[in-house]
Amino acid sequence: MKLTRPHHTAPTDADTRRSVPVRVCYPIAGLPSLLPSNVSDMRAGASKVDEVLVAPREAGCIDVPAGSFLRISSVDGPQVGDLNLWKTDNIAERFFSGKTRALYGTHVSTGDTLYSNLPYMRALATITDDSLDWYGYDADGGSVHDVIGTRCDPYTGRLLSGDDYHHCCHSNLTRALADHAGIPISEAELHVHDVLNVFMLTGFTHDTHQYFMKASPVRPGDYLEFLAHTDITAGLSACPGGDCGDEHSSDVAACFPLLMEVYSPDPEDIGEFTESLPNPYDRSHGRG
Numbered sequence: 001m002k003l004t005r006p007h008h009t010a011p012t013d014a015d016t017r018r019s020v021p022v023r024v025c026y027p028i029a030g031l032p033s034l035l036p037s038n039v040s041d042m043r044a045g046a047s048k049v050d051e052v053l054v055a056p057r058e059a060g061c062i063d064v065p066a067g068s069f070l071r072i073s074s075v076d077g078p079q080v081g082d083l084n085l086w087k088t089d090n091i092a093e094r095f096f097s098g099k100t101r102a103l104y105g106t107h108v109s110t111g112d113t114l115y116s117n118l119p120y121m122r123a124l125a126t127i128t129d130d131s132l133d134w135y136g137y138d139a140d141g142g143s144v145h146d147v148i149g150t151r152c153d154p155y156t157g158r159l160l161s162g163d164d165y166h167h168c169c170h171s172n173l174t175r176a177l178a179d180h181a182g183i184p185i186s187e188a189e190l191h192v193h194d195v196l197n198v199f200m201l202t203g204f205t206h207d208t209h210q211y212f213m214k215a216s217p218v219r220p221g222d223y224l225e226f227l228a229h230t231d232i233t234a235g236l237s238a239c240p241g242g243d244c245g246d247e248h249s250s251d252v253a254a255c256f257p258l259l260m261e262v263y264s265p266d267p268e269d270i271g272e273f274t275e276s277l278p279n280p281y282d283r284s285h286g287r288g
């Protein structure tokens with residue numbers, strides 16, 4: 001946080017230094033679309049093959065084969081979800097929230113691709129539909145589906161309140177991955193990573209630029225849908241914050257389930273789809 005009373009006096013050319021033009025760090029205009037041209041037909045002809053209903057203050061995992069669609073839906077009441085993605089056959093490869101943010105901005109929507117961590121940086125999934133795309137950005141600078149927040153966790157809770165709470169999204173995802181992958185809790189925890197906050201309404205305050213949340217506009221029936229570019233496992237926590245309009249990391253908020261569904265396309269429609277590959281950088285890092 002910046003000092004309200006800086007320790008150092010501004011130089012005489014401070015205004016000049018501040019007035020230089022802004023440059024987008026990672027222009028994405030040249031990024032090719034990874035969606036097959038017949039993606040609408042793929043989705044229209046797809047049929048449901050699996051579903052997991054995630055209980056409030058818990059998490060669940062579901063496998064999404066390459067070329068399938070993952071739909072996350074609000075059911076029963078307004079609820080936000082913390083999403084992790086792993087490559088199914090190698091969970092060390094996982095969603096890279098920070099680089100996705102650097103590419104697409106603080107909040108994602110239809111057309112944005114979720115990449116995996118280095119050294120893979122492979123396209124894991126692209127958002128194909130978002131029933132909350134009408135929201136845009138509000139007067140507070142807030143929007144939905146952020147890649148800013150990391151996930152609520154018991155360590156930060158302990159730091160700020162001194163309490164131990166075991167149903168933060170970090171813990172929920174840890175238990176769900178441990179059960180799904182058949183690995184110990186201590187191992188699973190190391191694979192839980194920064195999330196895509198599905199349906200959560202967040203932004204940065206105008207004055208202090210702190211991360212804020214306000215009640216999500218999500219309502220039952222709203223959904224966010226993805227096309228999987230490779231075999232992925234999705235982990236979703238129904239955050240203890242509920243709609244995250246007030247507080248999280250406690251049992252205070254009203255919480256509701258979230259539904260994950262997998263739709264597989266008709267084999268006749270999958271011809272144009274090709275599975276994504278790891279980034280082709282040679283990994284020499286300048287050392288021949």
Ligand SMILES: [Zn+2]
Pocket residue numbers: 082151152168169170239240241248
């Ligand atoms: Zn949470």
